[in-house]
Amino acid sequence: MLNIANPYSPIEEIKLDLLSKANLRLFIKREDLSHPFISGNKWRKLKYHLIDAAEKQKSEIVSFGGAYSNHVLATAAAGAKYGFRTKAFIRGEEVANPILNLAKMFGMQLIFVSREQYKNKDVWGPANLLPHQYLIAEGGAGPLGEQGVEELVEKWEYDHIFCSVGTGSTFKGLVQGMMQQQNHGIVNGIVVLKGAEAMSHEFKCLPPHRYKLHFNYHEGGYAKTNPELLEFIRWFASQTGILLDQVYEAKMIKALINLIDKGYYKEGQKILALHNGGLSGLLSQL
Numbered sequence: 001m002l003n004i005a006n007p008y009s010p011i012e013e014i015k016l017d018l019l020s021k022a023n024l025r026l027f028i029k030r031e032d033l034s035h036p037f038i039s040g041n042k043w044r045k046l047k048y049h050l051i052d053a054a055e056k057q058k059s060e061i062v063s064f065g066g067a068y069s070n071h072v073l074a075t076a077a078a079g080a081k082y083g084f085r086t087k088a089f090i091r092g093e094e095v096a097n098p099i100l101n102l103a104k105m106f107g108m109q110l111i112f113v114s115r116e117q118y119k120n121k122d123v124w125g126p127a128n129l130l131p132h133q134y135l136i137a138e139g140g141a142g143p144l145g146e147q148g149v150e151e152l153v154e155k156w157e158y159d160h161i162f163c164s165v166g167t168g169s170t171f172k173g174l175v176q177g178m179m180q181q182q183n184h185g186i187v188n189g190i191v192v193l194k195g196a197e198a199m200s201h202e203f204k205c206l207p208p209h210r211y212k213l214h215f216n217y218h219e220g221g222y223a224k225t226n227p228e229l230l231e232f233i234r235w236f237a238s239q240t241g242i243l244l245d246q247v248y249e250a251k252m253i254k255a256l257i258n259l260i261d262k263g264y265y266k267e268g269q270k271i272l273a274l275h276n277g278g279l280s281g282l283l284s285q286l
């Protein structure tokens, strides 16, 4: 069996005046420190896929993503580390950027497909798979991805857990992990896509008292930024030494802080936020 060691992911307390004034404690689980490029939830979501691929004796991983996909880069780096060839279908016209260049450096083969074609990838992707190839869904989604996320949950005593929500598989894995550990505490998902309220249906299988999705903190939509968000990233980095990416984690932490003024927490509560990395995305935009 493929032996994948547990990643380094300490929990650190964050000290900020606005937290002590509100009598709240904030902790960040530093999933971003697990690996520079296989970071955070992408690492978690790849783990059981890679183990499954090795068990099935597949030699090449095939996956999909946008031109700034953290998942594509993570797959490239993980493939190189654990002995798989890698290939990714990239949405849209051929481009070069630091993320894709890094993926190529890890030996990944990139194939650009039109947005039109990309929409049907779940049809032609599996249909054209060769016997030595193993397919991983976009973002590492699916039950094997969730299984990896579940495993990061330990016996915790936090009142609120926060994560950002793209596809939502990290969020779902977190809720499931919380239930397995019989932890109390609500899992809060900050949705970074605009108009994604319909997504709630996907989580109907989870007990409703376990989680809350927040839809008003997308900051204009997926991958959209604005001066306040970028200023927030600078402020948070200067106060804590922690960099947040502009697509996911900055929106999540900013929301978590905004919720203080909305009276969302009770005094004395403990909050844990999951930092899932994605920093190559930030660095490629500086």
Ligand SMILES: *Cc1c(COP(=O)(O)O)cnc(C)c1O
Pocket: 040, 041, 042, 070, 071, 139, 164, 165, 166, 167, 168, 169, 170, 171, 245, 248, 249, 276, 277, 278, 279
């Ligand atoms: C992919 C990603 C997410 C979103 O995870 P989902 O499981 O798709 O919801 C959040 N944060 C970072 C840094 C990511 O790379």
